[in-house]
Amino acid sequence: MGDLKSFIPEGNISDKWTNHKFNMKLINPANKRKYKLIVVGTGLAGASAAATLGQLGYEVEAFTFHDSARRAHSIAAQGGINASKNYQNDGDSVFRLFYDTVKGGDFRSREANVHRLAEVSESIIDQCVAQGVPFARDYGGLLDNRSFGGAQVSRTFYAKGQTGQQLLLGAYSALNKEVAKGTVKLYSRKEMVDLVVIDGKARGIIVRDLETGAIEKYSAHAVIIATGGYGNVFFLSTNAMNSNATASWRAHKRGAYFGNPCFTQIHPTCLPVHGEGQSKLTLMSESLRNDGRIWVSKTKGDMRSPDQIPEEERDYYLERKYPSFGNLSPRDISSRSAKEVVDDGRGAQGQEAVYLDFKDAINRLGKHAIEEKYGNLFEIYETITGENPYKLPMKIYPAPHYTMGGLWVDYNLMSNLPGLFVLGEANFSDHGANRLGASALMQGLADGYFVIPYTIGNYLAEDKPELLPTDHxxxxxxxxxxxxxxxxxxxxxxxxxxxxxxxxxxxxxxxxxxxxxxxxxxxxxxxxxxxxxxxxxxxxxxxxxxxxxxxxxxxxxxxxxxxxxxxxxxxxxxxxxxxxxxxxxxxxxxxxxxxxxxxxxxxxxxxxxxxxxxRWELHKEDLDFEYVKLATRSYK
Amino acid sequence: MDEKNLNLTLKIWRQAGPTSVGSFQDFKVSVSEDSSILEMIDDLNNELEGDGKEPVTFESDCREGICGTCGLVINGQPHGPIPKIATCQLHMRNFKNGDTIWIEPFRAKAFPIIKDLMVDRSGFDRIMESGGYVSVNTGGVPDANEIPISKDVAAEAFDAAACIGCGACVAACKNASAMLFVSAKVSQFSLLPQGQPERYDRVQKMVMKMDEMGFGSCTNTYACEAECPKGISIKNIARMNRDYIKARATSENLEV
Missing domain, CATH: 1.20.58.100 (Fumarate reductase/succinate dehydrogenase flavoprotein-like, C-terminal domain)
Structure with missing residues (x-):
């Protein structure tokens, strides 16, 4: 039996969050300013949390190690953000988004959290549009959607291949609004290097000023960590150069439990490694798999140029193995299949790479149509590799991309250390053992705009933590x-x-x-x-x-x-x-x-x-699957 | 790999601190033509560190041309000779064996040098804080599809919103003007219905803050547009000027 309590509210899955919101204690508006909160990280989760908490009246201090809050790595997300709006009238619903996410996560996520995520997904889109985020639209002036891996409905909202950028700039603008009002004090170029834990509670942080080297102390009634994932442990990943695990890891060493650290997502479509001097790997959006066909030669050690390999000597292995999802199989399955064929000695021209081929799509739809859809991605590819993907297939290979694991949190997004909350990729909670495409942006903003503003108030009202002086x-x-x-x-x-x-x-x-x-x-x-x-x-x-x-x-x-x-x-x-x-x-x-x-x-x-x-001790939180029955995933 | 290596001379700006006197330092490097220019400096730094020498300080993060952190002046051009890319996307195959490459920081009074190639662009954030937002709170907003926006207008707003805040426009301008940066944000909101309530207030506040932060004036040389890695159009400057003039003509705020 697991010994960890997640404090999932009672009731039917669709009522849990609603009931919980009513049952949680509130702090009256005049008293909120007496509470000081620290938010570390200004990506989607951190910026949205800091902005919303500031707007509610709390005294917020936000920290980023970047020169500006706008640089956080959320900015690099390409594809989109999911929401169960059902604008396409194709049968989407809160329950279907919940179901797809639990199944996509291979039954290792917490049902109640995922359902809440699906519930608030719709408010996220409303919020972003109100902020002026320029999502893609159709000719009638309404919002457009696209499809993503692991789903059979179109529920992904997007802004060209720059959805993360536009959403982050939206959250950054909300943050700026509060900075201007004076409710949020923003500290840039300051890196959190330790969590201050006193009597078992999070009381503040230690930061290093990256410009002066000074070590500084900040105290608060509660600390929120929203510093992203740990993909850079692999050195080569799609993470930004400065993305790191330090805030989470130092909190872990002060007592916060680390959840599911081995759940790391390897994204199937990245550019292969070019040599020793390579500094990071570049993602090519998963949306390319809508029209690109993935293949390798049937022959081992085939060094021929791909255009010299005749059709009958090609192995379209995803289409062969998973006829119903084919090239749009979930990320984990697509990545592993690529590794299999490379391990079999059939990598593209002897490299650790497979082909992503647009020849058929160009023949079917015309070069112009492909250019309209993927033009910017094709340009990026050519800039980096020097090869023209309209003529030769792209070479791609999987790369570490996202970490589903992270600091353990309960239903309220609080870690086992009272007063320490963890949001976004930095926590472990919503994606189980595999994250679906376009769900990271959704989770970051859900946590920051719509979950933490409620749950942190309950903690402050119930626990009544005191503010300790930094000369303690x-x-x-x-x-x-x-x-x-x-x-x-x-x-x-x-x-x-x-x-x-x-x-x-x-x-x-x-x-x-x-x-x-x-x-x-x-x-x-x-x-x-x-x-x-x-x-x-x-x-x-x-x-x-x-x-x-x-x-x-x-x-x-x-x-x-x-x-x-x-x-x-x-x-x-x-x-x-x-x-x-x-x-x-x-x-x-x-x-x-x-x-x-x-x-x-x-x-x-x-x-x-x-x-x-x-040396670590393992604690377990048992997972119950009441609403999505445990079953073997099949994408065949 | 070796046959694809280039032997180059680098002349890199070194400056110990904001008030120190800087100068160019020469380095000889051999680099794969598949490397990016920042990977070349990574390699150089790794070598310098191994020799116990101070590495070259420069900033970068996403290395995909979207975060706006990197920004070097390469052979006199912000982000180098290839149009519409950020520094991190510049690959060495664009240079020839034996070339000499000059690498400098973005230079502008409003972007003081912190160390070597690292500059302080926080003036941009101060401008954004002065009005670069729609003042809506979290919650209580209408359904997303209740605000229909024509596809063309949405696309134009997106093109303005694509600015990555790198500062190349300022570095390229002989007056170190931030007009392209500011006008991109002003345009995004003045095009969209969500931005209308604060349209004229916003443009005044942001322009005032821009002047206060020490950025220069615009004299229509279009260098900003030519060097912008995202191809932000100078049409945005025209749009901002129209809004600004209209705002000032009707402003009750006479003392500023």
Whole structure:
């Protein structure tokens, strides 16, 4: 039996959130300004939360390590945002969005959270339109929708291939409105480096000013972390260069449980690695799979140019294996299939890549139609690779993209540490073992605009936390510990650079804790990561000073965390003796190579408590599936 | 890989701090033509760090041309010689073996240099805070389809809204004017029905803040449009000017 309580409200799934909103305690408007709240991160979740809480009257302090709140990585999301508006009259509903998300997550998410997400999805679209977000429209002037993987209705709202940008700029504008009013104080270029926990409650944060190097203390009645995912543990991922796990990980080391760390999504359509100097991987929108056909040669080691490989010698493996979803199969399945054919020696011209071919679509619809739909993506492809995708098929390969795991939170989005709330990609709650396309933007904004504003009030009203002064001895202790960490890093004086360590870790993670895992590899990974960590602390070469701008020091601090988090991901993957969603254990597959879940033993959330370096205790939250019956996913 | 490598000389601006005197420093590098220019500097930095030397400070984040964090002047042009891309999207195959490449920060009075190639563009945020929004609160808004907007108007608003806030327009302008940046936001809202209630108030506030932050005036040289990685049109400046004149002509706010 699991020992973690998620505080899911009583009642029918469709009434839970409504009832809960009524039952939660309120704080009267005049009293709200007496509460000080810290929001870390200004992406979709953080900016929307800070803006809304400021508007309600709380005294909000928002932090970003970027130079501007508008740079958060939410900005790079391309495809769209789901909502169950049913504007297309194609049978969508709150329940269908809920159902698709639970199924897409391979039955490892919390039903009540997912239903709430589907419920508020409609308000998100209304909110964004009212802010002036320029979504795509049809000729009648109403909103347009497109389809995405894992769904059979059109419920994705979009703004060309820049939906994340437009939604983030919307949230950023809402934030600016509150900054102008003085309800939100915004701190840029300040990175959270520790969570201050006193008497078991979150009381504030320690930050490093990235311009001056100063270490600063901030106290609050509650702390909200909305700092995104940890995909950069792989070194090469679609995450931005500065996306990192530090805020979450340091909170974890202060007592917050980490949920499902092994659930990491590998996106099927990214540009392949070009060489050693590669700094990150570029995503090509999943929408390309609407018209592109994915294939490799039937022959191993086929070095011919793709246009020289005749039709009958091509293997359209997704269409062959999954005739009903074909090239639009969910992300986990598409990624794994690509790895399979490459492992079989059939990668495009001997590379770790497969072809995404638009030849048939161009013949059928004409070049102009394809240009209208995907022109900007084709341009990006040509800019980066120097190849023309109208003439030759694109080469693509899966890359780490999104992390479903994150800090454990209850139904109110509060971690096991009272006063610490976690939103957006940084929490674990809504996507189970696999996230569907266009659902990340939905979750970030749901948490920030429509969930936290209610649940945090209930915590403040019930718990009545006090505001501790930053000269409290515990604040000073936390500050000193961080200062010592910096000194320790600066004094190693070894020979190996930060990036070299990060790349080495990334290779271990990709090879052994990546798209397919097995017991032997995971055990090796655990050993190799802890060895690499030891080597790091003996041989790191760090230049510069701790005062002023020092980007190498910033990266070193983040790699310290990855070297611990990477191990936990392997530990979690090893514990989960089943395959589900993006977590594929080679030992657990059907005769046809499909993921084989073990609902009997693993229908739980793994929530890891940090004990000591390399040592964790597992807590479990049991998952009940009352409304979407446990079943094997089939996309055939 | 080797046959695709280019041998280049880099002349990179180094400046220890905001008030220090800066100068160009020479580096010899060998780089794959498949690398981006920022990956080339990553490599150079990794080498410098290995030798115990201070790496070149520069900013970047998404490396997909959308976050607006990166911004270098390459051979005299903001974001380099290829039109409509950000610095992070500039690949080395656009250069020739033996080339010398000059790399500088965006230069403008309103963008003070923090270190090396890193500048302070917070003036942009101050302008946005002065009025770059529709003043709606969370909740209590109409259904999204109750505000019909013609496809053309929506597309035009989108084109203005596509600005990534990188500051290349300011760096390209001989007056260091921020008119293209400000007009893109003003236009997005003045085109859309949601932006109408605050239309004339907004344009005055944002223009006033722009002047206060030390950006220069527009003298219609169109350099901003030529260097904009997102192709933001100078039509937006014309639109903003019309709104501004109309706003000032009827403004009751006479003392400013």
């Amino acid at each position: 001895e515990e604040f000073s202790k936390h500050e000193k510990e961080f200062d010592e960490l910096v000194d320790k890093l600066m004094s190693i004086n070894g020979k190996t650079t930060v990036d070299t360590f990060h790349k080495k870790l990334g290779r271990i993670m990709w090879n052994k804790v990546g798209m397919a895992r097995n017991e032997k590899g995971l055990n090796e990974a655990i050993k190799e990561i802890s060895e690499l960590r030891e080597e790091f602390w003996k041989d790191l070469k760090l230049v510069g000073t701790k005062d002023g701008v020092n980007q190498t020091l910033e990266r070193a601090g983040r790699v310290v965390d990855y070297l611990e988090l990477g191990e936990l991901m392997a530990v979690d993957a090893l514990d989960r003796n089943e395959s589900c969603g993006a977590h594929f254990r080679e030992e657990y597959q059907t005769g046809e190579g499909e993921a084989k879940r073990n609902d009997e033993d693993y229908t739980y959330v793994s929530a890891w408590e940090f004990k000591d370096l390399g």
